Amino acid sequence: MIARIRFLCFGLFIFGQVYGQGSCDCFIEGVVRDKSSREAIVGALVRIPSTNKAVLTDFAGRYKLANLCQGTYQVQAEIVGYKPVVIRFDLVHEGKHEFELSEDEIHLDQVTIFAEKVENAVSPKETWEGYALQRQMGGMLGEVIRKTPGVTLLQTGHSIVKPVIHGLHSNRVLILNHGIRQEGQQWGSEHAPEIDPFLAQRITVITGAGGLRYGSDALGGTLLIEPGKLRPGDPWKAHVQQSYFSNGHQWAGGGSVEHGWKKMPFWQFRWQGSGKRGGTISTPDYRMANTGLQEINFSTTAFYRKQDWEAEFFFSQYNAIIGLFSGAHIGNVTDLLQAIQSTRPQEIYTPDSFSWRLDRPQQNLQHNLWKNKVQWKSWSLEVSRQYNYRQEIDILRGDRNLSQTFRLVTYLTDLRNSRKLTDRHTGDWGIQSTIQSNVSTGQLREPLRSTVIIPNFQQVQGAVYSTHSWQFERGTLELGGRWDVRQTETYALNRGGQPVSNTFFFQNGAASVGFNRRVGAASQWSFSLTRTWRPPSINELLSDGVHHGAASYEVGNVDLRPEISHQGIFKWNWQIGPRAETRWTAYAQLIDRYIFLVPSGQAVVGIRGAFPAFFYTQTPAFFRGMDWQGSWKWHPLGRYSWQGSFVLANDLARNQPLPFIAPPEWRHQLAWQLTKSGLEFELEHHLVAQQTRLPNQIVVSTESIGVPIPLIQGDFAAAPRGYQLFNAGFRWENESKPWSIQLDVQNLLNTRYRAYLDRFRYFVDAPGRNVQLRFRYRLGKK
Amino acid sequence: MNLQKNWILGLAMASVLVGCKGSDPEPEENEFISTVQLTFTPANGGASVTASWKDLDGEGGMAPTVTPLNLAANTTYNVAVKFLNETVSPVDDITKEIVEEADEHLVVFTPAPANLVQFTITDRDSRNLPIGLASRAVTTGAGTGNLQVVLRHQPPVNGQPTKNGTATPGSTDADVTFAVSIR
Numbered sequence: 012m013i014a015r016i017r018f019l020c021f022g023l024f025i026f027g028q029v030y031g032q033g034s035c036d037c038f039i040e041g042v043v044r045d046k047s048s049r050e051a052i053v054g055a056l057v058r059i060p061s062t063n064k065a066v067l068t069d070f071a072g073r074y075k076l077a078n079l080c081q082g083t084y085q086v087q088a089e090i091v092g093y094k095p096v097v098i099r100f101d102l103v104h105e106g107k108h109e110f111e112l113s114e115d116e117i118h119l120d121q122v123t124i125f126a127e128k129v130e131n132a133v134s135p136k137e138t139w140e141g142y143a144l145q146r147q148m149g150g151m152l153g154e155v156i157r158k159t160p161g162v163t164l165l166q167t168g169h170s171i172v173k174p175v176i177h178g179l180h181s182n183r184v185l186i187l188n189h190g191i192r193q194e195g196q197q198w199g200s201e202h203a204p205e206i207d208p209f210l211a212q213r214i215t216v217i218t219g220a221g222g223l224r225y226g227s228d229a230l231g232g233t234l235l236i237e238p239g240k241l242r243p244g245d246p247w248k249a250h251v252q253q254s255y256f257s258n259g260h261q262w263a264g265g266g267s268v269e270h271g272w273k274k275m276p277f278w279q280f281r282w283q284g285s286g287k288r289g290g291t292i293s294t295p296d297y298r299m300a301n302t303g304l305q306e307i308n309f310s311t312t313a314f315y316r317k318q319d320w321e322a323e324f325f326f327s328q329y330n331a332i333i334g335l336f337s338g339a340h341i342g343n344v345t346d347l348l349q350a351i352q353s354t355r356p357q358e359i360y361t362p363d364s365f366s367w368r369l370d371r372p373q374q375n376l377q378h379n380l381w382k383n384k385v386q387w388k389s390w391s392l393e394v395s396r397q398y399n400y401r402q403e404i405d406i407l408r409g410d411r412n413l414s415q416t417f418r419l420v421t422y423l424t425d426l427r428n429s430r431k432l433t434d435r436h437t438g439d440w441g442i443q444s445t446i447q448s449n450v451s452t453g454q455l456r457e458p459l460r461s462t463v464i465i466p467n468f469q470q471v472q473g474a475v476y477s478t479h480s481w482q483f484e485r486g487t488l489e490l491g492g493r494w495d496v497r498q499t500e501t502y503a504l505n506r507g508g509q510p511v512s513n514t515f516f517f518q519n520g521a522a523s524v525g526f527n528r529r530v531g532a533a534s535q536w537s538f539s540l541t542r543t544w545r546p547p548s549i550n551e552l553l554s555d556g557v558h559h560g561a562a563s564y565e566v567g568n569v570d571l572r573p574e575i576s577h578q579g580i581f582k583w584n585w586q587i588g589p590r591a592e593t594r595w596t597a598y599a600q601l602i603d604r605y606i607f608l609v610p611s612g613q614a615v616v617g618i619r620g621a622f623p624a625f626f627y628t629q630t631p632a633f634f635r636g637m638d639w640q641g642s643w644k645w646h647p648l649g650r651y652s653w654q655g656s657f658v659l660a661n662d663l664a665r666n667q668p669l670p671f672i673a674p675p676e677w678r679h680q681l682a683w684q685l686t687k688s689g690l691e692f693e694l695e696h697h698l699v700a701q702q703t704r705l706p707n708q709i710v711v712s713t714e715s716i717g718v719p720i721p722l723i724q725g726d727f728a729a730a731p732r733g734y735q736l737f738n739a740g741f742r743w744e745n746e747s748k749p750w751s752i753q754l755d756v757q758n759l760l761n762t763r764y765r766a767y768l769d770r771f772r773y774f775v776d777a778p779g780r781n782v783q784l785r786f787r788y789r790l791g792k793k
Numbered sequence: 794m795n796l797q798k799n800w801i802l803g804l805a806m807a808s809v810l811v812g813c814k815g816s817d818p819e820p821e822e823n824e825f826i827s828t829v830q831l832t833f834t835p836a837n838g839g840a841s842v843t844a845s846w847k848d849l850d851g852e853g854g855m856a857p858t859v860t861p862l863n864l865a866a867n868t869t870y871n872v873a874v875k876f877l878n879e880t881v882s883p884v885d886d887i888t889k890e891i892v893e894e895a896d897e898h899l900v901v902f903t904p905a906p907a908n909l910v911q912f913t914i915t916d917r918d919s920r921n922l923p924i925g926l927a928s929r930a931v932t933t934g935a936g937t938g939n940l941q942v943v944l945r946h947q948p949p950v951n952g953q954p955t956k957n958g959t960a961t962p963g964s965t966d967a968d969v970t971f972a973v974s975i976r
Contacts, residue, residue, distance in 0.1 A: 345965070618826050
């Protein structure tokens with residue numbers, strides 16, 4: 012860090028005159044301070060390395076190096092926990108200098124890791140940051156982390172992407188945005204998380220239930236979206252990034268500025284913004300009408316730190332309009348089966364020319380997050396408010412304007428105490444409360460429509476938790492426990508227009524134990540066991556209606572009971588010599604009363620025709636799988652890396668696989684460094700198998716509610732064939748340069764394929780070749 | 794420096810004051826077609842025959858009620874189709890709006906067996922394509938079967954009209970089947 016030099020030399024130094032020349036009674040004095048808090052540092056060592064002169068600062072941070080001869084000296088101030096500062100003095104008689112020491116980065120990171128350890132030291136995680144994160148930017152949040160082993164994507168076309176961790180998604184994946192649990196309509200498979208990945212400096216995927224600190228329902232895993240740490244007193248810095256994707260002419264750009272003012276020495280601010288605009292997406296053979304999108308997002312952060320106090324005020328807004336392919340929003344099962352049978356969509360849905368138009372059907376979204384956090388010593392209090400607006404505008408039906416609009420407001424409060432109890436033992440405990448209300452129609456307690464997918468509701472939740480970790484010479488032991496209580500009241504109109512109210516009350520506990528151990532210098536293994544639970548969500552309890560766009564009639568079940576999960580995860584990391592490393596994760600999860608949507612093989616008949624009926628039901632389920640990754644630098648300039656995963660999920664009651672589980676996947680890359688300055692080429696091969704593990708029996712057999720409809724193993728169409736894709740790219744990344752640039756081609760060979768977990772696979776192929784250009788520039792200090 | 798600082802702080806504050814989308818709720822109503830009504834009037838005079846297909850509580854719930862269609866053999870009828878929302882009071886006649894957006898709608902008649910009744914659509918929209926709210930039906934010999942009546946909604950895609958006189962474009966707003974008996 013640059014230390015400002017206020018150099019006062021009494022005497023006639025400037026005119027070259029010498030005062031008291033030849034004598035050795037000059038001195039250098041001053042004060043040593045902490046740069047961000049301005050506090051004096053007691054006991055700092057101020058010395059002149061070339062001599063043996065050294066003094067310690069006194070209780071006021073003052074020092075004086077006396078009996079110096081005239082001359083040029085390097086004077087150094089240092090103390091453990093801070094970066095040393097060296098100043099050059101041309102000493103004539105007196106020198107005065109105020110040293111400003113910045114905390115050592117390693118010191119600070121220890122604090123960060125301390126906080127992380129309580130969460131997830133024994134839960135396997137993959138971290139995307141720095142260049143690795145930048146290389147994935149420009150698309151939706153799910154796409155940024157898609158290459159994490161164990162992660163697959165649940166898609167509704169190209170623009171709606173949700174992460175699936177170890178076979179589980181939506182309500183079973185917890186997303187923490189800036190430390191706040193993201194609350195939106197995440198129950199929907201076509202509801203992508205409303206988060207702008209540009210505001211993250213680090214995205215971490217944690218598989219398994221984690222440390223239970225943020226919730227008990229993360230049966231699949233947790234996604235941590237974290238910003239860069241702000242430090243008052245740091246010089247300003249900024250960055251800009253731009254990307255262009257040729258498929259859809261998708262432009263995305265973002266930037267941020269971090270700045271502080273001398274007049275407010277304990278504060279640091281950040282402003283960040285981003286935008287995205289895309290038009291018609293193409294498959295290898297045709298364009299898909301109405302597949303554009305646009306986004307505009309921004310966030311501001313104010314951070315305060317002084318002595319024992321720390322505070323953060325953060326606000327972010329996400330706005331998006333996402334077009335849904337017109338050829339996928341069909342009416343009834345007749346239309347659906349017709350669309351499935353044809354190999355390509357009708358002419359009108361495959362326009363000849365590109366367009367930026369955003370028509371119906373579309374999703375219109377906004378998410379506001381306001382976070383306030385205050386920390387004093389070992390205590391922290393966090394209060395946040397989220398507003399999630401989701402409007403799903405359908406195509407015109409029955410000549411009317413049909414749309415579903417949800418407004419979800421969530422207040423979260425978290426009081427936590429976290430501290431070192433003994434040398435080896437750190438522990439924390441906390442109390443959390445959540446108040447949430449959803450309005451789908453009219454006012455909270457006065458609904459106007461009966462045709463909403465989920466009713467209005469108000470939910471109050473409280474939780475207490477505690478986690479502890481013990482550090483040993485070769486490993487860590489962690490324990491965590493949590494108890495949640497949740498009450499929900501719903502307000503709806505039944506089919507006859509009569510108001511109907513329901514109350515649901517759930518409470519249960521979660522506990523986890525985990526340990527990790529280093530073996531030798533090069534390997535580490537960890538094992539964790541967790542018992543946790545998830546209450547049924549509102550759509551699972553109370554759905555009753557046609558889910559447009561899915562051409563299905565979904566029925567909830569008010570008698571559903573919470574899911575109980577027992578999970579074990581084993582992980583092994585091995586650094587094989589200096590050039591190779593591998594990581595392997597194996598997991599098994601038994602979910603009693605696993606809730607899922609099953610086809611009944613029957614269709615209900617309404618005015619719009621027949622819609623296949625699906626029912627929410629529960630069953631004991633068993634999920635297990637493995638993730639494996641590694642890399643090998645086989646040449647000083649060449650590297651080979653790989654990631655693979657598979658997950659098997661079974662319905663234990665019926666002894667058959669569960670539907671809609673991702674098939675096994677394998678990726679490997681060959682990278683070659685072309686120049687010393689950081690230009691690298693990479694070729695990637697991606698293989699996805701066909702999902703052959705499919706259910707055979709009809710799960711729910713009701714008395715005839717309508718007409719039987721043909722289903723292929725519980726699905727409207729057979730699972731698509733396996734496929735392989737090639738991606739290639741160049742990138743130029745160099746720490747010493749302020750810019751980085753990247754040129755990639757995804758789906759290099761313009762392969763035609765359909766992904767099993769993409770709802771649009773019934774209608775269209777996946778997107779074709781996509782040439783992507785990414786550029787990033789940083790300003791100010793690194 | 795002061796000006797810059799004020800501008801930046803102003804921007805910071807403005808971002809907090811940006812309004813929430815959708816804070817003013819749009820007006821709502823329970824809107825759907827609950828009833829398809831067919832009225833067959835003999836071209837040479839005589840009493841008209843009506844059949845209706847009604848589902849007042851939407852998909853699921855109670856089963857729809859369908860009245861049978863009883864026609865005379867060897868007769869030419871003028872047919873009128875009406876779409877109603879009978880869940881509200883007074884009853885909402887949606888047919889009017891279909892007429893207003895005739896360029897985006899098509900009624901398709903599919904008898905089974907195919908020669909049970911012959912339909913010819915007589916009304917036209919502004920592009921001279923059939924609509925189907927008014928048509929002529931000719932019966933021949935006696936028999937029984939079904940008549941499927943489908944209202945297709947064919948709005949423009951990408952700014953281009955999609956209606957072409959066939960049932961292919963668009964999606965289904967109503968798809969109902971009547972039992973027919975001809976004596």
